[in-house]
Amino acid sequence: MEKYSQFRDKGTAIAPFLPVPTAPTSLLWAPIHFTLFILRAPAVLCLSIFYFGLIEYLPVGSLIKRCVLWAVLAVPGVWWVDLQVDGVKRGKLAEKKDHLPHAGTVIASSFTSPLDPLYLAGIFTPVFTRSWPEERKVEVVSLFRAITLAFSQPQLAPPKSAKLFTLKELTQRYHESIICVFPECTTTNGRGILPFSPSLLTTDPRTKIYPVNLRYTPGDITTPVPGGAPSWIWRLLSKPTHCMRVRIARHMYNNRTLDTPVAKDVLKASGVDMGFDTNIWDSPHMRNGIKHSGDSEDDGGRTEVSAEEKRVIDRVGEDLARLGRVKRVGLGVPEKIEFVKVWESRRR
Template sequence: MEKYSQFRDKGTAIAPFLPVPPAPVSIVWTPIYTFLFLCRIPFVASLSILYFGIIEWLPVGGTIKYAVLWALLGVTGVWWVDFQVDGVKRGQISAAKEHLPKAGTIIASSFTSPLDPLYLAGIFQPIFTRSYPNSRRVERITLLHAILLAFAPPAIVPQDESKLVTLASLVESNPNSIICVFPECTTTNGRGILPLSPSLLSAKGDTKIYPVNLRYTPQDVTTPVSGGYVSWLYQLLSKPSHQMRVRIAMRVYNSSSIDSPAKRSEKAIGTGYDSNIFDAPDLRNGANGSLERETGMDVTTGETEGEVSTQEQKVLDRVAEDLARLGRVKRVGLDIGDKIDFLKVWLKRRR
């Protein structure tokens, strides 16, 4: 793949946009894989029509939605999930409610596969959003749109800016829901974390942001290249099973007065990792006001004077570092613009 060397990160030599080739299959296993695909595809189609065409639009209880989504995940072969939360020992997830996203909080998730939003919906039932690289506001989308977004070409600007809202207003208008953000703005192959959108900066300073990383084994179910619906479905449904690994980091705040990266690092050095838990943030110190004074940004509207400030960049860096640490990968300098250029070269040479 030396012909795509210009799309490797100069510091790490990671190529986050190259698709992961499937493992070679022997002639003996080919009929079995084809049989699995043909057996599963009717169930996947039926459950998808049931959920996205009927249940999602009806005022049914969350239990029914969870059941159908987990049945859909089970049919696709995602049977085994390794779930871990920072600061919580294995086997004690049930006692880790304080460390998990809940209503009124934000999930900042990695984005590598259509399975990402499907799994997050099956666990948290969040409101999904789409981020753009140069905007502090986000676009609210449905679960189906989030899934299809994994196959869509990247976009630098929205088609309709009137649909954009700040995370602060979205949280305020939906106090009983979790908000999910994909701050990388586009999918990768899971081998690097792209620079994050400033959309996370439109959240209020006291809103908890949970970095979440999802990884798959084998990795050929990632969709760094747009299109390829049929081939992706075959790779997903023809394999007996897929392993999913989910990691959730400790909460981050969009405020230097509550939980800045500098403060967290100092505490980590002095008293250990568990000391980074802020059960009762001191809002009297001006969680929102400090950000406004430092950046000139109104956290309610998301309007800002100038570019991302140093303090704001620390917040984005902290989330990106957590995503990279959870995924055991590195941050890269390539962004959504580089992916657009990559796709032009990739599709041209494929033709």
């Protein structure tokens, strides 16, 4: 793969856009893979049509929707084998519910596979959004659209027809739901974290942001290259199992002052709750003329990122890299667009 060396990060030598090769299998396993595919394909197709064509539009409870989505994951043998949450010991998760995303919060998720939104929908039923590298506002997308984005060409800017919102507006509109953001704006092979969109900077400074990283074993069900849906479906359905590991970091805010011990002590002393419905900035201890990135109504229209805002984005990126045990890279959407051009021309 030396011919793609220009798409390796100079600091880490990581190539986040190269597909993960499938491990070779013996001819003895070929009939088994073919049989698994034949048995699973009709079931997954029927469940998908049942959910996206009917259940998604019916006023049924979230439990029914989650059961159908988990069935879609279970049929191909996608197993959730490990969940780790920062600050929570094994077996103590029920006592630390605040460490998990909940209504009125934002998920900043890694994006490597169509299974990412499917899993997140099966667990958190969030409102999915699409981000762009030079745009602060986001577009609300359906679960099906979020899945297909994993196979789509990366874009630098939203289409003119897109209806855009700030994350602050969405948390107010969908106050009983979680908002999910894919800040890398495009998929990778899971070996690096791309530079983030500034969309996270439109989050209300009172809203909790949870970095979430998902990893798969084997890694060949990631989709760093657009297209290739048929081959991906074959890899998904023909293998016995796929293991999924989920990591959730401690929540943070779109304001570093909330994450300092001084701020937390002041809030505790003043009796101010840090929940979504509480306006902590009404506290006289927290005012003092401080300007925050989520306070301005014009914030959604700015593209430049200040030093304070960059520190917020950097922390989310560092958490995602730590959770995935990978490194942050300097390659982003513009480099992936060039990579796709080279990849497709050389394959032809």
